[in-house]
Amino acid sequence: MSISIKDLPDFEYVLPGSAACAGCPSAIALRMVGKALGENAIMLMTPSCAVASIGPLPKSCYSIPVLNVCFASAGASAAGLAMALDALYEKGRLTGEKPTIFNWAGDGGTYDIGFQGISAAAERNDDFIHFCYNNEAYSNTGMQRSGATPIYAATTTTPLGKEVHRKNLPLLMLEHRVPYVATASLAYPTDLIRKVKKAKDIRGFKYIEIHAPCYTGWKFPSSDTVKMSRLAVQTGSWLLWEAEFGKVVLNSPTSLLAAEKIKPAPLEEYIGKQGRYAHLADSPQKEEILAAMEKEIRRELKFMAARAEL
């Protein structure tokens, strides 16, 4: 499936007037998702920046129907809606093509408070796409740590840097044996759009996690969201892969990094630009910590490359 940016439809999910910060990765990602999914869709949102930026009633910056659900509800609400629509279409009470149902949730609504419901929906293979825009913290409430916050990153609740590793949620979702799981990046829009289009055409549970560098939380210039996304992938800090029915394929450039056909970008170039790691710059353990982070990147790459062999 070859995708060209200039052939994408003009249709927009995010209308002018969104209250999102300039350079917000959620808004950028949602625009791309909209171009892949089209108008016949219903979006469910859990409390997050994406909800806070809708704009107050009766206005909405989103052009499609939205259901704002409670924080732990995404998995069950999307499942209930999908199944109820199946019932209404089968009974002829609704006609035409069933809309695509998708969740738009942050890492809080996915990794943490929402995980039980999402895990259960995945296990049942309910028919919707769960998108996690992962900004690696609770950005909406002002940057508290989440299960997706990487080790050493400072947040308002880990002011000295996080002491433990993040969860590998895409991998956990993969091992729910669902039809489709993918990771994506704002810096690789054609890869992202291709993955969303693929998910749209598969019945059952689909999980797509989009890496979403948040400039207010991570503390980098607001013009650098996409640059930061690209560095995350080029350093191997964020891996691009997808899996149809459990068969993992690494996507470029992660596949090239794994095959050692290209060298990773220097990690310092990525984390050195982020205020959340500023405490490392003056740390006497700086070299030791950088080496540990690089080792972890190599471990993850090796692990996913081996998983792709299965």
Add this chain to the structure above:
Amino acid sequence: MKKILDTGNAACALAVKAARVDFVAAYPITPQTSVVEKLAGYIAEGKMNAKYLPVESEHSAMSAVAAAAAAGARVFTATSSQGLLYMHEILHYAAGGRLSLVMANVNRAVCAPWCLYVDHQDAVSQRDTGWIQLFAASTQEIYDSIILAYKVTEKIHIPVIVNYDGFLLSHSMMPFETVDQDIIDEFLPPFEPAWRLHPQWGGTFGNVTPAENYAPFRHSLAADIRKAGEVIEKIAREFEKLTGHWHGGLFDAYRTEDAEFFLLSMGSMASEMELAVDILRDKGIPAASIRLRVFRPFPAEELSRLLPDGARLLVFDRNYAFGTEGGVLLAESKAALFNRKDDIKVVGRAVGLGGEDLPADFLAEKAREMMEVLK
């Protein structure tokens, strides 16, 4: 019409089937379990044309039916005790969202300590979530209340809980009469809401609101639930006309003629209360039973109308309103009668907690204790 002998849970499941529900999501909990097992069975056997979502928790059950209701499906869930408590957040969400939902709550005590048997602490703890709450006292009333609840919720867009006592009603067999499908279909045509969560309708649901939008939503919910009593009574009369089934309006009253002492309760205890009234009457005490069928909205004016000048109201609560002198019905009754100028008196006791047995002679004895207090 067919007379059958079965449990309260069976009556509930049969009513849900007869209501042609589109979507069920539920998580099993004692003593609700056989309701959802029966529904899963009906659907699997093709006896009921609906989808069943076996969720992993009650929070998810309510999250699922709320979203399904937003799409305009006719939905059902059932729970008990801790399950109802776990749903609490989404109960507020569903009522605030003016979603049409029906849930059965098979009343059971709450922990700690753990207890499997009946009291009403689970239901009264949801008092201020904005749901209508009905209490049934027989298998027949469970069946009829489920059907009635759909008519009510689809008319006024306020969700309804049908409560009935765990084990005493859920698991005891009693004869009841099912209603013919064509009569139910006439009473309850397919749900066609004015708006659905769907691209054909558009719009956002549950948006962020400033006070000037939020407050009117809350005021209108408060006003509409107050008016719901009238709607419930009217729909109960309509159902009576079609089926002959009548359980009382907002209250079911027993031997109120010339009564001085009125024994107020709800649920299965209120059926036993009629026997307690007979015991008291045999001793020459002018007692009556009034059974509250509609806990929310609380029928304050109707209660006052039922009680003559100088009446003595004896309130039997199967729950506590902790931090007050007794249970929730006692506090509600006192508030309802506060403006009375006569020397009406109200006293109450919390009884039957955790399934404590309530035979008629015990209830009659409790009533006499309360009469002593009022002397």
